[in-house]
Amino acid sequence: MRGRSLKPRDLESFAITTVIAVLLFILPPINAEAKSPRIEIAPKIIRQGDAFIIRVTGTKKSDVPSAAVAKNAIHFSMCGEGCFIGIGGISLEARTGSYPVKIKAGGKRKNLRITLKKAAFPQITMTLPEEKVIISPDMLEVVKEENKRLKSLFLLISDRLWEGGFLSPVENTISTYFGTKRIMNKTWTSIHRGIDIKGLEGDEVRASNNGRVVLAQELFFGGNTIILDHGQGIHTVYMHLSQLHVDCGDSVSKGDVIGLLGSTGRSTGPHLHFGVKISDISVNPLSVLKLDL
Ligand SMILES: [Zn+2]
Incomplete structure (x- = not known):
């Protein structure tokens, strides 16, 4: 060819x-x-x-x-x-x-x-002594003022302090899940915007991540309460503590003991109420603990 x-x-x-x-x-x-x-x-x-x-x-x-x-x-x-x-x-x-x-x-x-x-948020009905459910008009004003102050804290966007994943402040089982609808004495309804972690009075409560203490004081519902600002609009909330081991303005590292578990405020027994806010939105703390950070 x-x-x-x-x-x-x-x-x-x-x-x-x-x-x-x-x-x-x-x-x-x-x-x-x-x-x-x-x-x-x-x-x-x-x-x-x-x-x-x-x-x-x-x-x-x-x-x-x-x-x-x-x-x-x-x-x-x-x-x-x-x-x-x-x-x-x-x-x-x-x-x-x-x-x-x-x-x-x-x-x-x-x-x-x-x-x-x-x-699938659970629903529970509870019967409590009336004084644990009813709020006097005077106390209602106190609660409104507290909520206003908390909201202004949660809306603050500061520089990032968190590093790596968030940890559970107490290692124990959960007694009340996020989003649970609680009907008290057949009349009062509340939505649980955090998780309740079981524990004994005096158990150590640890900082979920690096942050700055923006509130460490007694509140009407939350009892002795700590709020940490982790930056980028992320805050964690620790309620019903028996003791506060930090002051407002302190810097804390992930895992530091910030207080002791208790039953202060409107609580029916020792436990930690743990909440997470992202730009004032209450989010499920379990979903935050699972984030790949
Ligand atoms: Zn709670």
């Missing part, structure tokens, strides 16, 4: 191909600077009242991302070279469904989604 000789047109296309190949080899990709950052939401499917993480990687140090879910802003901090992390939460009262997560990162706007599934 006779070999085909190269025609001028073949030579021309060979030359063009070679030039393109050389250019591709020596020139950097045109859009190297405009490369999209990688955005990951974890978990992508959550239950009412759960916390979640947004991790942005492959972005510049100066490009702090911003994000919002259900009109709530999520605050970011650095988690390494070109890496930012934000922690968000969705209210236990939020409707189930698919929520848009609006993110601005690396100069680009992206819309991702998170799925909110129904949580």
Whole structure:
């Protein structure tokens, strides 16, 4: 079989191909600077009242991302070279469904989604002495003032102090889960916005993460209460303590003993009420302990 000789047109296309190949080899990709950052939401499917993480990687140090879910802003901090992390939460009262997560990162706007599934919150009926249920008008005013002050604390967004995962302040079983609807003396209804951890009077209560003490005092419902600010709008709450071992303004490290378990305030026996707030949204502490931070 006779070999085909190269025609001028073949030579021309060979030359063009070679030039393109050389250019591709020596020139950097045109859009190297405009490369999209990688955005990951974890978990992508959550239950009412759960916390979640947004991790942005492959972005510049100066490009702090911003994000919002259900009109709530999520605050970011650095988690390494070109890496930012934000922690968000969705209210236990939020409707189930698919929520848009609006993110601005690396100069680009992206819309991702998170799925909110129904949580099976328990319901319990309790019969308590009337004085444990009824509040006098005077005390109601005190409670309103306390709640106003707490809300202003929970809305403060400070620099990140937390490092790594959050830990359970007391290692024991849970007596009342997050979201439990409690009907007291057939008339009063309350939603439990934290978890009650079983324990004995005097058991050590530890800081769930590094933070700063923003409240250490007696409250009407919570008894001796400590609130830690971990930065990025994340606060942990420890109630019914028998002793407070920290003062307002103190810095604490994860695992430090901050107080002792007790039964102060409106409590029916020794236990720790542990709550977590993210930008004033009460989230399920168990979902926070599970976050991969
Ligand atoms: Zn409780």
